[in-house]
Amino acid sequence: MTQASEIGDIQVADTLDTSGLLCPLPVYQAALVLKKLEPGEVLELICTDPGSLEDIPALARQRGDALLAVEDGNGIQKFWIEKGGDA
């Protein structure tokens, strides 16, 4: 997984802010955005429900996407997800 210092180097294709939304709504919205991205493009996802720390990695595994990095601090979770080739 990418180190915090390298997160700034990730080229983001789209950002989705799901602040205030409870799981699984962020998962659902992230899945909709990822569906529209091209393989290899990266979604930056912002969540505030701590459940997302388990649900978003599970979503990426399930879809065959790569979870490049995760940040968790001050009640905000950030994820960088690269769309997989077949997803």
Add this chain to the structure above:
Amino acid sequence: MTQTTTHTELPTDPHLRRYGHVRDLLPGPDNPTPLVRLNRVTPPGLDLFLKLEWLNPFGSVKDRTAAFLLAGLIERGELAESQLVEASSGNTGIALAALAALAGVEVTVTIPDGIPEEKKTLMRMLGAEVWETPDDLCPVDHPKDGAIALARSLAGSETSTRYVMADQYENQDNVRAHYETTGPEIWRQTGGQLDHFLAGLGTGGTITGVGRYLKEQNPAIQVIGIEPQPGHRLPGLKSFQEAKQPGILDWRVVDQVIRVDDDPAYDVTQRLFREEGLIVGPSTGAVVHASHQLGPGGIAVAISPDSGLNYMSYFAERLGDEGHPTV
């Protein structure tokens, strides 16, 4: 000289089947759905009647549930400046969409994936927004209940639109719908002469409401729930080996649970089409198949929740090229 005709409004008259509003078609003890005896696809020695819930105005047993859920929300003022959200395998969503449209309320329905296109299109035609949700969308906390979890999260989240969930799985208005309408209808239509009542297990509203009412009239009536196998394709039914048990399901009124596989349920559905002329959905086939496990003798009433018309794409898949030779 010109003759003038005075128009008087014709009142609703259920005996003439004349209604002033589609809502007047909703069932109740004075406007019951039909009970029809099976004459060929019948377990030996059992007098089995189907209660044809698909003759309700919006096409299923869920018309009752939706009417009570919506009326409860409106009476309690819970829908003020809000949109309605509900998790459904289709029938509740269809009935809620129709009734909410009549009431000027916007509806979002979250559904599991794999629901027939016919049902999705019906909801969209009625103006509902339909969010299709894989059951395992949220695999950590909500295995097999993704649509319910999504509806609850929408109602609980801070969004610019306020959403209120009807929640047929936890809302006692669902039970009340069947305790106040379906149960009394069956009791009256059979003259109290019934030994068994059968219904599929889904939200638990039908079996709890009807079962409670019937057992209050005669505790000897056997209430039987029909449960599908895990991974089934019988929309409306739930396997509690994979799905969470609904809060409104009262096991105290259920005497027996019969588990059914998909294949015999679909086979019996086809027999109901061909031998009884009944265009029913697959959950009716499941219930009728289960009734063959009852002992001989007695009168049974089973709920036929919906019409086969909403599952034509499923049936076409199973039929393949049967009865449709192509060159």
